Amino acid sequence: MLLRHTPKQISERKELTVNPAKTCQPIGAMYASLGIHGCLPHSHGSQGCYAYHRSCLSRHYKEPVLAATSSFTEGASVFGGQANLLQAINNIFTIYDPDVIAVHSTCLSETIGDDIPQIFGKAEADGKIPEGKYVMHANTPSYVGSHVTGFANMTKAMVDYFATANGHREKCINLIPGWVEPSDMKEIKRMASEMGVKSILFPDTENVLNGPQTGKFQMYPSGGVTISQLKKTGSSRGTIALGRLASSPAALALDAKCKVPCKILDLPIGLKATDRFVDALRKMAGVTVPDSLNLERGQLLDIVTDMQAYFYHKKVALVGDPDQLEALTEFLVDIDMMPIHILTGTRDKKFEKRIQELTADVPHEVNVKSGGDMLLFHQWIKNEPVDLMFGNTYVKYISRDEDIPFIRHGFPILDRIGHSYFPTAGYKGAMRLLEKILDALMDRQDRDSSEIEFELVM
Numbered sequence: 354m355l356l357r358h359t360p361k362q363i364s365e366r367k368e369l370t371v372n373p374a375k376t377c378q379p380i381g382a383m384y385a386s387l388g389i390h391g392c393l394p395h396s397h398g399s400q401g402c403y404a405y406h407r408s409c410l411s412r413h414y415k416e417p418v419l420a421a422t423s424s425f426t427e428g429a430s431v432f433g434g435q436a437n438l439l440q441a442i443n444n445i446f447t448i449y450d451p452d453v454i455a456v457h458s459t460c461l462s463e464t465i466g467d468d469i470p471q472i473f474g475k476a477e478a479d480g481k482i483p484e485g486k487y488v489m490h491a492n493t494p495s496y497v498g499s500h501v502t503g504f505a506n507m508t509k510a511m512v513d514y515f516a517t518a519n520g521h522r523e524k525c526i527n528l529i530p531g532w533v534e535p536s537d538m539k540e541i542k543r544m545a546s547e548m549g550v551k552s553i554l555f556p557d558t559e560n561v562l563n564g565p566q567t568g569k570f571q572m573y574p575s576g577g578v579t580i581s582q583l584k585k586t587g588s589s590r591g592t593i594a595l596g597r598l599a600s601s602p603a604a605l606a607l608d609a610k611c612k613v614p615c616k617i618l619d620l621p622i623g624l625k626a627t628d629r630f631v632d633a634l635r636k637m638a639g640v641t642v643p644d645s646l647n648l649e650r651g652q653l654l655d656i657v658t659d660m661q662a663y664f665y666h667k668k669v670a671l672v673g674d675p676d677q678l679e680a681l682t683e684f685l686v687d688i689d690m691m692p693i694h695i696l697t698g699t700r701d702k703k704f705e706k707r708i709q710e711l712t713a714d715v716p717h718e719v720n721v722k723s724g725g726d727m728l729l730f731h732q733w734i735k736n737e738p739v740d741l742m743f744g745n746t747y748v749k750y751i752s753r754d755e756d757i758p759f760i761r762h763g764f765p766i767l768d769r770i771g772h773s774y775f776p777t778a779g780y781k782g783a784m785r786l787l788e789k790i791l792d793a794l795m796d797r798q799d800r801d802s803s804e805i806e807f808e809l810v811m
């Protein structure tokens with residue numbers, strides 16, 4: 354048992370985290386930056402942070418993640434990183450020629466107190482930012498928040514730096530997808546286009562982190578929202594922000610800066626959340642829902658009906674990011690499963706209340722925690738075992754020790770491939786989720802059946 358030291362008895366811990374259920378802000382900022390076409394993310398800090406952030410993203414997406422670093426050593430750590438960042442900006446534009454450099458800070462540069470906009474001003478004055486090229490930044494101190502906060506901060510920075518109102522409203526809707534897979538971003542765009550809605554999705558990592566194998570190296574892949582599109586977001590008819598935590602800061606900033614009204618929704622994972630997304634898009638764009646989407650919805654309902662008997666009152670434990678967990682919990686309740694342990698490592702004041710509302714009719718006691726860790730999650734399961742778990746790859750240790758089936762969902766997934774190519778968002782994504790859930794439950798039933806209970810038709 355790899356986690357044999359996890360005690361069943363839960364004791365109050367305030368200052369100690371064991372096996373965090375989150376990672377650090379710059380990883381989210383780097384992921385969001387990669388969703389801008391021609392962008393080179395830049396980590397303003399030491400090489401160690403940058404190497405960790407890149408490797409974490411590369412291991413999840415199975416793609417090389419290119420970024421740059423200010424390479425702090427002892428001197429920069431004491432006197433500040435201005436000289437390093439100025440040198441970096443010059444080197445990056447000269448050698449790698451990106452459209453934009455997206456700088457995020459780290460714990461070290463935040464603690465020193467480096468003023469990145471002031472350094473940008475000096476770079477500009479020194480002529481180190483070529484004509485038609487851009488720099489942008491987000492503050493991402495990792496001693497607060499999590500990777501989701503970093504993603505939200507960098508997405509908001511896209512608005513702060515680029516969104517411009519041109520004086521009239523275009524027939525276009527901004528879609529902020531939240532931290533989802535590139536495959537989900539593609540699915541969200543597909544649904545909008547199926548409805549005949551012109552949209553700008555930002556950030557957009559489709560064809561950046563799930564691109565094709567062409568045999569040729571491409572420093573800046575074909576995907577990503579362009580700077581010109583980001584500028585136009587200020588003149589769109591409205592914004593739909595998917596994911597309260599990851600997307601609402603950008604949507605609210607766009608409203609404040611350019612008076613673009615916004616609607617903040619859950620991630621479109623599961624039936625009801627996807628319905629709300631489609632309905633909001635329909636109303637905002639003034640279109641009707643096409644038969645093709647109604648067909649997908651009907652298929653999803655049919656699958657739910659066929660599978661419901663196998664899901665009924667199965668106990669589920671979930672760990673991950675707040676936006677994902679809220680949508681998943683609602684979906685699991687809708688298919689008559691019982692999510693009873695729900696934990697996020699990200700501190701979020703509204704999370705616990707929202708989960709309590711979503712699980713109000715679950716006929717079982719429900720544990721919910723924001724700012725918790727994997728140790729507590731494991732302890733809950735030891736005290737009240739479940740039939741199924743959802744979470745990132747780190748849950749595999751609990752799955753093995755407690756012999757509980759486990760579906761990989763969220764970030765990071767380090768030991769499986771395919772999540773960046775197949776969506777779990779939208780009606781089609783929900784069908785895939787249902788297939789995964791049923792496979793996990795039935796594989797377990799087959800494995801545990803005696804010879805006389807082993808059935809061909811289940």
Ligand code: SF4
Binds near residue numbers: 378379401402495496
């Ligand atoms: S937590 Fe801070 S010091 Fe550690 S890798 Fe992240 S940014 Fe760097």
